[in-house]
Amino acid sequence: MLIVMRHGATEEEVQRVVDVIVEMGYQAQRMPGAQRTAVGLVGNDGRVDASRLEGLPGVQDVIHVSQPYKQVSREWKAENTVVRLPGGLCVGGSDVVTMAGPCSVESEKQILDAARQVKEAGAVILRGGAFKPRSSPYTFQGLGRPALTLLAKAREETGLLICTEAMDADGVGWVAESADIVQLGARNMQNYSLLKAAGKCGKPVLLKRGIAATITELLLSAEYLLAEGNYNVILCERGVRSFDTITRNMFDLTAIPVVHKLSHLPIIADPSHGTGLRDKVIPMARAAVAAGADGIMVEVHPDPERALSDGAQSLYPAQFGQLMREVRVIAEVIGRRLAEPAGVNA
Ligand code: PEP
Ligand code: MN
Helix, strand or coil: CEEEECCCCCHHHHHHHHHHHHHCCCEEEEECCCCCCEEEEECCCCCCCCHHHHCCCCEEEEECCCCCCCCCECCCCCCCCCEECHHHCEECCCEEEEEEECCECCCHHHHHHHHHHHHHHCCCEEECECCCCCCCCCCCCCCCHHHHHHHHHHHHHHCCEEEEECCCHHHHHHHHHHCCEEEECHHHCCCHHHHHHHHCCCCCEEEECCCCCCHHHHHHHHHHHHHCCCCCEEEEECCECCCCCCCCCECCCCHHHHHHHHECCCEEECHHHHHCCHHHHHHHHHHHHHCCCCEEEEEECCCHHHCCCCHHHCECHHHHHHHHHHHHHHHHHCCCEECCCCCCCC
16 A cells, blocks of 8 residues: 655654554555655555545545555556666666676686677676576586676676576575676576565566466565565566477567556566577567567577587577667667666766
């Protein structure tokens, strides 16, 4: 529930609303706005009797949030959330953010080569898994913590920001220390202890849609992060499993405008996991930008034939260069532009 204060409501009137919410057994959250202050009521499961609040001095309106996810919803916050990253890079504003890099960090040479190549093509964030959630326990599981050091080295050398996955609640701290964005993978979208830990980690979180998750479930998982006080959340559509096995997943681009309508959080698209096939990644990346995605995440490998994971969906660096030239034009057609590297406009 949202208690909207009148324009010019006094500090005492706002505090009185906060006190009554706490007396009622809920938590109050002040939300100062450009025009007027609102106070959010959280901690309820079901409709709250608003009669005590409606009559308080300074209260203009009481809005019942109809969605099961509260703080994530547009009803709660009408303006888009803009996630601010180091160097002035923003996700959720008018710029389209490009994240690229290999599925996994494999060696110092591989990640540094990849970083230089995607930087050269114009990407602003380097992706690469240090901890890999793999379907088989016998496949490459990632280099673990040493890979975080390699990613930091790549950032130092190229200026690219770093996005990498945390796989469990115990590992979030390490990842948050090194990364600029903590990725939570599709297999972990409903790992609630991980979501709670990431909600407290102090870094922006990229939350990927689960393999068979509805959009409502994605938004409810995001609510866990906001409920812990982390408002810097970026959602990611990466395809869902379907009856059709001709592609790795069914890339649900409808999720982009649907999420933009239901939530104020930014959403990016990952056509690499969304399709699983290199030659399908390029058209779907173009389509994602055209559909209004706030960014794209694309797997690019210096030598995809030798990749230790997801080689078949990894672009060759030259292909990524071509894709960047194309999405730059597409972004402009819809009144956006590709984000410049961190620090350029800071
Ligand atoms: C990844 O980004 O490499 C990854 C494992 O993605 P997802 O969680 O979407 O499968
Ligand atoms: Mn991958």
